[in-house]
Amino acid sequence: MTTPLGKDLVGLEHLSRAQIQLLLDTAEPFKEISERAIKKVPTLRGKTIVNLFFEASTRTRVSFEFAEKRLSADTVNVAASGSSVSKGETLVDTARNLEAMRIDMVVIRHGSSGAARFLGERIESNVINAGDGTHEHPTQGLLDMLTLRDNLRRLDGIRVCICGDVLHSRVARSNIWGLRTMGAEVAVCGPRSLLPSAIGEMGVTVFDRIEQAIEWADALNILRLQLERMSAGYIPSLREYNRVFGVTLERLDRAPRELLILHPGPMNRGVEIDSNVADGPHSVILDQVTNGVAVRMAVLYLLAGGRADLAEAAQRAGDDR
Amino acid sequence: MSAPRPVLLAGGRIVDPSQQLDAIGDVLVEDGKVTRAGGKIAGPEGARRVDCSGKVVSPGFVDVHCHLREPGREDVETIASGARAAAAGGFTAVCAMPNTDPVTDNQAAVGFIIRQAQLAGAARVYPIGAISVGQRGEAMAEMGEMIGAGAVAVSDDGKPVVSAHLMRTTLEYARNFGIPVADHCEEPTLAAGGAMNEGIVSARLGLKGIPGEAEEIMVIRDILLARLTGGHVHLCHMSTRGSVELIRWGKDRGINVTAEVCPHHLHLTEEAVGQYNTNAKMNPPLRTAADVEALQQAVKDGTIDVIATDHAPHHYDEKEREFADAPNGIVGLETALAVVNTALVASRIISVHDLVNRMSVLPARIFHLPGGTLRAGAPADVTVFDPAEAWTVDATRFRTKGRNSPWSGRELTGRVHLTLVRGAVAHELAG
Amino acid sequence: MPNQPTVVLDAKAMERTLRRMADEILELADGSDDLAIVGIQRRGVQLADRLVALLKARDGVTVPRGALDITLYRDDLQTVGPRPVVGKTELDFDIEGRHIVIVDDVLYTGRTVRAALDELADFGRPSRIALAVLIDRGGRELPIHPDIVGKKVDVSASDRVDVHVNEIDQRDAVTVVRKEGA
Numbered sequence: 009m010t011t012p013l014g015k016d017l018v019g020l021e022h023l024s025r026a027q028i029q030l031l032l033d034t035a036e037p038f039k040e041i042s043e044r045a046i047k048k049v050p051t052l053r054g055k056t057i058v059n060l061f062f063e064a065s066t067r068t069r070v071s072f073e074f075a076e077k078r079l080s081a082d083t084v085n086v087a088a089s090g091s092s093v094s095k096g097e098t099l100v101d102t103a104r105n106l107e108a109m110r111i112d113m114v115v116i117r118h119g120s121s122g123a124a125r126f127l128g129e130r131i132e133s134n135v136i137n138a139g140d141g142t143h144e145h146p147t148q149g150l151l152d153m154l155t156l157r158d159n160l161r162r163l164d165g166i167r168v169c170i171c172g173d174v175l176h177s178r179v180a181r182s183n184i185w186g187l188r189t190m191g192a193e194v195a196v197c198g199p200r201s202l203l204p205s206a207i208g209e210m211g212v213t214v215f216d217r218i219e220q221a222i223e224w225a226d227a228l229n230i231l232r233l234q235l236e237r238m239s240a241g242y243i244p245s246l247r248e249y250n251r252v253f254g255v256t257l258e259r260l261d262r263a264p265r266e267l268l269i270l271h272p273g274p275m276n277r278g279v280e281i282d283s284n285v286a287d288g289p290h291s292v293i294l295d296q297v298t299n300g301v302a303v304r305m306a307v308l309y310l311l312a313g314g315r316a317d318l319a320e321a322a323q324r325a326g327d328d329r
Numbered sequence: 330m331s332a333p334r335p336v337l338l339a340g341g342r343i344v345d346p347s348q349q350l351d352a353i354g355d356v357l358v359e360d361g362k363v364t365r366a367g368g369k370i371a372g373p374e375g376a377r378r379v380d381c382s383g384k385v386v387s388p389g390f391v392d393v394h395c396h397l398r399e400p401g402r403e404d405v406e407t408i409a410s411g412a413r414a415a416a417a418g419g420f421t422a423v424c425a426m427p428n429t430d431p432v433t434d435n436q437a438a439v440g441f442i443i444r445q446a447q448l449a450g451a452a453r454v455y456p457i458g459a460i461s462v463g464q465r466g467e468a469m470a471e472m473g474e475m476i477g478a479g480a481v482a483v484s485d486d487g488k489p490v491v492s493a494h495l496m497r498t499t500l501e502y503a504r505n506f507g508i509p510v511a512d513h514c515e516e517p518t519l520a521a522g523g524a525m526n527e528g529i530v531s532a533r534l535g536l537k538g539i540p541g542e543a544e545e546i547m548v549i550r551d552i553l554l555a556r557l558t559g560g561h562v563h564l565c566h567m568s569t570r571g572s573v574e575l576i577r578w579g580k581d582r583g584i585n586v587t588a589e590v591c592p593h594h595l596h597l598t599e600e601a602v603g604q605y606n607t608n609a610k611m612n613p614p615l616r617t618a619a620d621v622e623a624l625q626q627a628v629k630d631g632t633i634d635v636i637a638t639d640h641a642p643h644h645y646d647e648k649e650r651e652f653a654d655a656p657n658g659i660v661g662l663e664t665a666l667a668v669v670n671t672a673l674v675a676s677r678i679i680s681v682h683d684l685v686n687r688m689s690v691l692p693a694r695i696f697h698l699p700g701g702t703l704r705a706g707a708p709a710d711v712t713v714f715d716p717a718e719a720w721t722v723d724a725t726r727f728r729t730k731g732r733n734s735p736w737s738g739r740e741l742t743g744r745v746h747l748t749l750v751r752g753a754v755a756h757e758l759a760g
Numbered sequence: 761m762p763n764q765p766t767v768v769l770d771a772k773a774m775e776r777t778l779r780r781m782a783d784e785i786l787e788l789a790d791g792s793d794d795l796a797i798v799g800i801q802r803r804g805v806q807l808a809d810r811l812v813a814l815l816k817a818r819d820g821v822t823v824p825r826g827a828l829d830i831t832l833y834r835d836d837l838q839t840v841g842p843r844p845v846v847g848k849t850e851l852d853f854d855i856e857g858r859h860i861v862i863v864d865d866v867l868y869t870g871r872t873v874r875a876a877l878d879e880l881a882d883f884g885r886p887s888r889i890a891l892a893v894l895i896d897r898g899g900r901e902l903p904i905h906p907d908i909v910g911k912k913v914d915v916s917a918s919d920r921v922d923v924h925v926n927e928i929d930q931r932d933a934v935t936v937v938r939k940e941g942a
């Protein structure tokens with residue numbers, strides 16, 4: 009363990025409560041840096057970070073890039089198209105080549121579950137998972153939790169319902185593990201054809217109707233519905249999805265308490281979420297985006313720390329007191 | 330081939346279920362045949378005497394399901410390297426599945442495998458012909474010609490026979506030749522894109538799962554088609570509790586169905602996938618503890634007839650990648666005895682006698698192969714193993730070219746010491 | 761076992777020292793116009809609060825108080841690893857053109873002050889920056905000198921100087937723990 013988080017951040021499933029707490033607490037002061045006129049601190053000066061994106065993702069990549077640049081790291085973006093990856097190079101070769109260029113960290117987005125761990129096990133640099141297949145998207149889970157904590161002032165005991173295509177969602181998994189570790193109650197609601205068949209063993213409540221979820225929850229985290237689920241035979245139509253599972257103002261009006269609305273984006277307005285909900289007073293969707301940068305700065309900062317043995321030696325020497 | 334020197338296997342525990350033999354005694358091998366088994370034998374002049382005390386002497390193991398990759402992927406395995414790996418695992422005969430490149434779907438291809446096996450001179454290799462031309466699941470391949478050239482069964486293994494019609498006509502046609510039709514049971518639309526068992530582990534890892542029902546739907550279809558046709562259906566690599574129940578249902582009704590299970594499905598669960606270990610990826614996938622227990626019981630009570638390896642070597646590069654993209658399969662010839670012995674015999678679920686029955690006697694009988702017995706006059710295909718010896722698996726020392734074993738580094742109990750094929754030493758453990 | 765700490769400033773002496781420092785700050789800044797006091801996390805912030813309160817009691821002026829957490833500006837992240845939790849930087853006023861007095865509890869190598877100067881520069885361009893410390897223990901590794909010093913103490917590199925403040929430590933005192941056997 010080189011840092012309080014270990015070498016890599018591949019998911020929230022195996023993080024302890026203390027580790028998640030540390031990540032969220034560390035993100036707090038980073039929020040303020042983004043409010044400054046000069047939005048930059050020298051913390052990661054001289055560190056090289058590669059953003060290795062095998063899947064297109066504007067918002068996650070931009071968020072990581074802002075986080076890296078605000079910490080003064082040097083960043084390189086590698087997208088799968090136009091790189092040797094598209095020429096058939098394997099992930100392990102790509103990784104070894106990057107490592108041979110003496111980089112410090114890799115942020116990886118990949119279509120295969122387990123790709124981030126695969127990379128982390130094979131290279132010395134720190135690896136941060138920016139979404140691997142349908143496995144995890146830990147920084148999204150963290151920013152969702154930070155947003156929930158900002159608005160509800162705690163995570164312990166809050167009720168969060170994750171709505172939609174849980175089966176194919178890495179965001180759902182990171183939220184389920186992270187929130188449960190932090191003591192929240194977690195439910196899911198969506199078409200049964202889009203829930204894992206083992207959902208009953210994941211420690212969550214299942215609601216068949218969105219109305220039940222709205223009655224129960226303090227917050228809804230509404231997942232994006234990938235439009236190809238329809239042609240793949242999981243659901244009949246987008247129209248029906250909106251009718252049965254869509255989060256509408258009408259449905260929210262019947263909620264017994266104020267509900268927070270989260271969405272990892274990008275949204276399909278009029279499908280899983282109506283525009284007047286997304287833009288309405290319950291929505292904290294833009295807070296999520298702001299918090300995303302702070303959370304990613306915290307992850308980078310905590311993973312960038314030096315060697316534990318040197319740290320102890322320095323502390324023994326009395327620091328600067 | 331000149332006749333090898335006579336061998337006297339002395340003082341071992343002779344276990345031969347084909348003649349209900351389980352006693353300490355000697356076995357004499359001359360001119361490639363067993364001449365006597367049991368009792369005290371005075372070795373003839375010039376015979377090599379092998380001290381087998383503390384070990385089991387049994388008819389050689391027979392694997393009705395392995396992939397030797399030749400022709401097409403000689404970088405991964407050849408018939409020669411596969412035959413040597415088989416002998417090292419105590420197998421005196423193996424059946425090679427036809428999913429080679431090109432597919433073994435004609436008599437010339439069958440003849441090629443038989444010639445390569447003769448050149449290799451280790452374990453015997455029997456070809457299995459394809460059910461359909463190119464394993465495309467459409468036109469039936471020339472079964473009669475292939476059997477004439479030496480094929481012992483037909484199968485499209487690697488792929489299921491999707492068309493119920495083709496499965497029906499194949500079972501009917503195979504009756505003319507008295508051979509089993511081996512099917513890889515997998516309903517393709519349910520299994521599509523799956524990388525492991527569907528359950529809590531696949532949900533956690535975010536991997537697409539393959540439900541047990543994908544196998545079971547085809548198991549019951551094949552059993553019903555065997556009932557319809559009177560043909561002999563042999564169900565490959567059974568992996569679920571549900572399949573066991575369906576086979577039991579079929580056998581209770583006298584339907585001509587036999588079934589095999591692989592050592593890994595008797596020993597490992599989906600938990601072995603751990604954090605995306607591609608050496609625990611195979612098709613059908615590792616299932617749950619309840620499935621493993623049901624399969625173990627099915628081996629004990631005979632619902633499952635035989636144990637087969639599904640030995641499937643891959644190049645290390647191919648396994649060194651993202652889990653979903655890694656190929657299915659593990660090597661199994663050199664660990665089969667140890668895994669079955671560890672999972673079933675050491676844990677007292679079955680006896681050594683049962684193990685020999687399901688790894689030697691019954692596979693030979695079901696596929697109508699020579700071997701599987703130590704009766705006087707039978708070919709001298711003999712295995713000597715120590716069921717109590719613990720050893721640590723080291724994949725780098727395998728005879729197979731494949732290194733893709735989930736047991737590498739693990740300690741198992743039960744080790745093959747000597748393998749005789751046609752009376753000649755095909756494998757002997759050093760020291 | 762480390763040696764018992766010796767008290768170099770007790771609560772009364774600390775109060776007197778701070779009062780004198782407040783006077784010197786006013787003198788140095790030539791009045792309180794444009795003056796702002798910025799404490800370095802953690803105990804520098806409490807000392808800055810005391811100085812602001814003393815200035816108000818003395819001259820009735822309200823001097824803005826800021827706080828700097830220099831963790832992210834340290835030059836030794838590689839070797840010491842991240843501090844578990846980063847503190848808050850609060851500068852609720854525009855530092856442009858102001859006369860800033862940085863306040864810290866102990867001045868030692870000077871690296872903390874260097875980081876604080878870097879951080880301040882990212883917020884704007886003050887007309888002047890001064891440094892006030894309660895304790896100067898020597899041992900500088902950078903060309904940094906305090907403008908106002910509460911007390912100089914002569915200690916060796918292995919000795920530890922601890923400033924205790926009521927708000928955090930439930931008492932006011934400055935102590936020195938000498939190295940064993942010294």
